[in-house]
Amino acid sequence: MDNTSKNLDEMPKKSPLSFQIDLKKFEKATDDEKKQQDVMSESTSFFKDGMRKLRKNPLAMGSIVVLVLIMAMIFIVPHIVPYSYSQIITVNGRRDKTASNMAPFEYSQLEQKYIEEGGKVFPHIMGTDEMGRDYFVRVIYGTRVSLAVGLFASIIVLLIGVLYGSISGYFGGKVDLVMMRIVDIIYSLPDMLMVILLSVVLRETLKVDNIAFLQKLGPNMISMFIVFGLLYWTGMARMVRGQILTIKQNEYVLAAKISGAKSGRIIRKHILPNCVSVIIVAGALQIPSAIFTESFLSFIGLGVQAPMPSLGSLANAGRAGLTAYPYKLIFPAVMICLITLAFNLLGDGLRDAFDPKLRRD
Amino acid sequence: MSEMKKKSEYLVEVNNLKQYFPIKTGFMKTTPLKAVDGVSFNIKAGETLGLVGESGCGKTTVGRSLLRLYTPTSGDVFFDGERVDKNSIGHMRKQMQMVFQDPYSSLNPRMTVEDIIGEPLDVHKLYSGKGERRDRILELMELVGLNAEHATRYAHEFSGGQRQRIGIARALATNPRFIVCDEAVSALDVSIQAQVINMFEELQEKLGVAYLFIAHDLLVVHHISDRIAVMYLGRIVEIADADDLNASPIHPYTQSLLSAVPYPDPKMAKERQRIILEGDVPSPLNMPKGCAFRTRCKYATERCAQECPTLTDRGNGHMVACFNK
Incomplete structure (x- = not known):
């Protein structure tokens, strides 16, 4: 001064x-004025910045709300509604033969009589199916199965794809050449045919009776996870490899090498954190595609085993009486649409918020 | 060999370093790209060697082969009398560091400044507790002129000059004795360049590090270097004391390089004669036989096309690779 x-x-x-x-x-x-100079904007990390952008995206936020609502329904509804997904409606301990194929909020003759006598019957929000089971509970359970398959399949795909892709991309050269040719071979197989063949074969050969947890899921679900894991990781592996090839060129990777960092540390600390946004987006977009494939498999009868419902098998069953009871197709179909649309929009929102290449401020 | 070299007066010795890269030129056919073709030089402890040359002449490759980011095709590098190879590089990493050209891509955007500077410390486990790590990082940040409150910020929140300071702090973290500065100031604007260069000099005085200062700006190199080596197409054509080289360049390529240095005084700039080279730089895939510079040299003779000139001493350690000058 x-x-x-x-x-x-x-x-x-x-x-x-x-x-x-x-x-x-x-x-x-x-x-006072000098003090003002000292106040700078708060330090934001990449993740915080991305979340801030995501919150500004109404479509993505709407999808999150829809997904949270669906999740909440999946967990709450089975506790509130007194019917189970495989239970044929009984009134006063007697099987109700008149309760099949009812329209939404309709009561069967036995139920009406029971209500008149002062009993209480929980309404069939979506009616009943041809065997007299509550359709609402079945759709909710179907959603549960579809979502579980979608999430787990994506996690498997993510794990295998990221591991394979990062090894191939990081080490490059001959390792990359061999690993990518294997991917090319798997990629060139007609995947629907493979999915169908594998799920048929696995259903026959899988022994899940010994493990209680797996038994509950049933051999079909397990085979479906394996099929997804075996076939759909290739796209993810290719994408991760591409990302890593570009990130590897950055000088901060060289700097880490010069500092003496080992390959594992470089992949963990430098390369993966920089492609994690792309992986998140691809993972989010993988979920609806897995749900869709699961629905498709169940639709052609290769999915989960009866009486466990899935959205695809419900839609297939609803197809039979399409002219008389159109709502039986509409409910599961609307559910599939809602879930896939919400995940797709969320994935798009995540990409806009996190993909550095698409940034526009 | 390595036993004999043990008590060397030089910190870094490079003997006939060659670095070829295989380039695919056809189906199942590769041609070596001779990025560095027989380079030798020495650097004493605490000394700065400037390395200049035009783009693509192999300056950066020399720096990177030296630190074994590439495995050299042939030739030896000795650090403090010990041969640098696959096994010995592990414990030498602490002693040799690098500052990069691009302050934007040389810092990981997902790491805080603290973690960037602390990485070499983490890798070599140079601290015994969190507090010691933090103290060392703050000490380094102060050394390069960064505020302690910047430690928790991310690299994208800084300007180019500040980022380069972060890169320098990272290079200094392990107390190295030798730093390769690969175009460390080229990406900065002139006023920041001056600050960073002065900082390099101050650090050298304080810590006694030796630099290999790679650049294409002769003024900058002259300012900071004790000696300067001039490279053309993978070979050193002239190496001399900085002042000596600036005052009396011998090799025709050095002369033309020096004549292209912009002068701040317009009167002097007008009087000065520029030596403009004709033709383009030959492709390193298809180098001319003999002296690589002969295709653009006005003194070229028959002999230049036949044999390759080697560096010969013209007195006072001024080495030149030319038959005719």
């Missing part, structure tokens, strides 16, 4: 044509 005030007095007279700045025209900053 002393320095400038001294200079101020010693300043030579400004010649009229010079560009020299006249220091006398300047005022000293007050302490």
Whole structure:
């Protein structure tokens, strides 16, 4: 400070044509103003920044709300509705033969009689199916199965794909060549045919009776996970490899090498964190495609085993009486649409928020 | 060999370093790209060797082969009398570091400044507790002129000059004795360049590190270097004391390089004669026989096409590779 005030007095007279700045025209900053200079914007990490962008995206936020609602339904509904997915409606301990193929909120003759006598019957929100089971509970259980398959299949695909792709991309050269040719071979197989063949074969050969947890899921679900895991990781592996090839070129990877960091550390600390946004987006978009494939498999009868419903098998059953009971197709179909649409929109929103290449501020 | 070299006066010795890259030129056919073709030089402890040359002449490759980011095709590098190879590089990483050209791609965007500077410390486990790590990082940040409150920020929140300071702090973290500065100031604007260069000099005085200072700006190199080596197409054509080289360049390529340096004084710039080279740089895939520079040299003779000139001492350690000058 002393320095400038001294200079101020010693300043030579400004010649009229010079560009020299006249220091006398300047005022000293007050302490308050100096303090303002110190206040800078809060340090934001990449993740926080992405979340802030995501919150501004109404479509993505809407999809999150829809998905949360569906999740909540999946967990709450089976506790509230007194019917189970395989239970044929009984009134007063008697099997109700008149309760099949009812429209939404309709009561069967036995039920009406029971209500008149003062009993309470939980309404069939979506009616009943041809065997007299509550359709609402079946759709909810179907959604549960479809979502579980979608999530687990995506996780398997993510794990295998990221591991395979990062090894192939990082080590490059001959390792990359061999690993990518294997991917090419798997990629070139007609995947629907393979899915159908594998799920038929696996259903016959899988022994899941010994493990209680797997038994509950049933051999079909397990085979479906395996099929997804075996076939659909290739796309993910290719994408991760591509990402890593570009990130590997960055000088901070060289800097880490010069510091003596080992390959594992470089992949973990430098390469994966920089492609994690792309992986998240691809993972989110993988879920609806897995759900869709599961529905398709169940639709052609290769999915989950009866009486366990899935959205696809419900739609297939609903197809039979399409003209008489169209709502039986509409309910599961609407559910599939809602889930896939919400995940797709969410994936798009995530990509807009996290993909550095698509950033526009 | 390595036993004999043990008590060397040089910190870094490079003997006939060659680095070829196989380039696919057809089906099942590869041609070696001679990025570095027999380069030798020495650097004393605490000394700065400038390395200049035009784009693509192999300056960066020399720096990277030296630190074994590439495995050299042939030739030896000795560090402190010990041969640098696959096994010994592990414990030498602590002693040799690098500062990169691009301050934007050389810092990981997902790491805080603290973690970027702390990475070499983490890798070599140079601290015994969190507190010691933090103290060392803050000490380094102060050394390169960064505020302690910047430690938790991310690299994208800094300007180019500040980012380069972070890169330098990272290079200094392990107390290295030798740093390769690969075009470390080329990406900065002039006023920041001056700051960073002065900082390099101050650090050298304080810590006694040796630099291999790679650049294409002769003024900058002259300012910071004790000696300067000039490269053309993978070979060193002239190596001399900085002032000596600037005052009396001998090799025709060095002369033309020096004549292209912009002068800040327009009067002097007008009087000065520029030596403009004709033709293009030959492709390193298809190098001319003999002296690589002969295709653009006005002094070229029959002999230049036949044999390759080697570096010969013209007195005072001024080495030149030319038959005619």
